[in-house]
Amino acid sequence: MKALLQLEKVTKIIQNESDTNNTILDQVDLTIHKGDFITVLGGNGAGKSTLFNSITGSASVTSGQIKLNGKNMTNWQEEKRAGFIGRVFQDPKMGTAPRMTVAENLLLALKRGQKRYLLPRKLKENKEYFEKLCGSVGNGLENHLDTPTGHLSGGQRQSLSLLMTTLTQPELLLLDEHTAALDPKTSKRLMTLTNQMIEEKQLTCMMITHRMEDALTYGNRLILMENGKIKLDLNQEEKAKLTLEDLFVLFEKRDMSAAV
């Protein structure tokens, strides 16, 4: 299998107010292969979100290297990485522009990572495509193409974020607890949609989640983070043998120190 993303000894240290060093990521080595769907577990402060921030470039790393398809991209700007990496956040407000309409948001996403010119945006020409696309989600989003996204429900906004992120087939999809802020029913529907999209488009994906069932049900690989390190990295076979009880025991034991 081809390595898509390689993290080599990635370390992130931040200084507290009292000048003590706080190691958020501690020499993390991780290789993500094309087609991987990795679920990421870990308590609060384990370093999951910082790991994502390091990959997208929204936070710089203290030391270590990040390679995409073998190319060192450690010093690339976030805007440059955006052409390859898509991310959906936990907060529905994060992924969409609230004063712009659903169609306008999709149009922005359609040009992800491309050069934008001083030419008419061509919204009408894409409306039909967007309508079909939104229709496939099945929560009535297609009736709101001209609604500012700030007026949508959290579930609709998250499914729009997901559509926007997967519209241009990113090389790597990062899901940061993207169903956590939704009610159980909406959350389940979005998770099903997510899985369906990943399979259809054969995306490589990492998904942070606090729902153990989801971590077990979805994906072909599972990693557990603790204190800035990857404590456990299970492949498909190992993951298949894992039960929910195993996972709870593992999580409780590993996470004692970091538990809230």
Add this chain to the structure above:
Amino acid sequence: MLISAIAQGFLWAILGIGIFTTYRILKFPDLTVEGSFPLGSAVAVTAIVSGINPVLATILAIIAGMGAGLVTSLLYTKGKVPVILSGILVMSGLHSVMLFVMQRPNLSLLNQPRIYDAFNALPNYFDVVIVGIGVLILVISSILFFFYTSVGQAYIATGDNESMARSLGIQTDNMKILGLVLSNGIFALSGALVAQSNGYADVNGGTGVIVIGLASLIIAEVMFKEVTLGERLLTIVIGSVLYQLLILGVIRLGFDTTYIRIFSSTILAVFLMTPQLRKGLKLDMFSGKEESV
């Protein structure tokens, strides 16, 4: 007097529209305006006095204003100086630039050509009205064209949700630079036109202009809610004219024009507080709708 107030309203509306493109779209309170507006006046008047065609002089003023905006935007994006401070620094520094340009604190356009001269045959102030309308049509249609291009959409997205914009590969710093450069060009244009209408430029001509610009925008927003982008730009023109009429009313009531600024500020303050006042009084003056409790 009435026509004069309307004419002034058109010229100041250009300023209000410029403020809208940064203050509302990018959510930047850009104080450079108090420097780039009089800079526009200074450059245009100096150029005309030294024999340059008024239209060309006005274009020179726009370029000077864009330069000021560029400095503010670079301080902010590259130098990481907070945007308000960047604006204050440039605004303050421009005072010296204006003195250097004019070589004196103020300069008169007495017996000099002006951009309004082509419509000299019209009655008093109508020349300003005609030029004002022409420039407004030009400015509004260019801004609208820009907003609906791919770059314009990226610009709006930058102000709306910057982290999302970056995650889509939009160079948000470049958008901020673009916004500050263009809006300060618009401020200088407004300054150049106002100076040619007043007949002089003054290094202190910028004091309080942000209040006048904001007033036209806030009046427009209080009176007309939920409008499209294009309608918003037009309502700013209405807001600006209304503001000039309010000031005219204040003067007509016999208040001393020496203290005009406190009336400007009071008018703006009242409009800014209107949403809060409406809530308190449980009535909606303009739409007649009862606020639901």
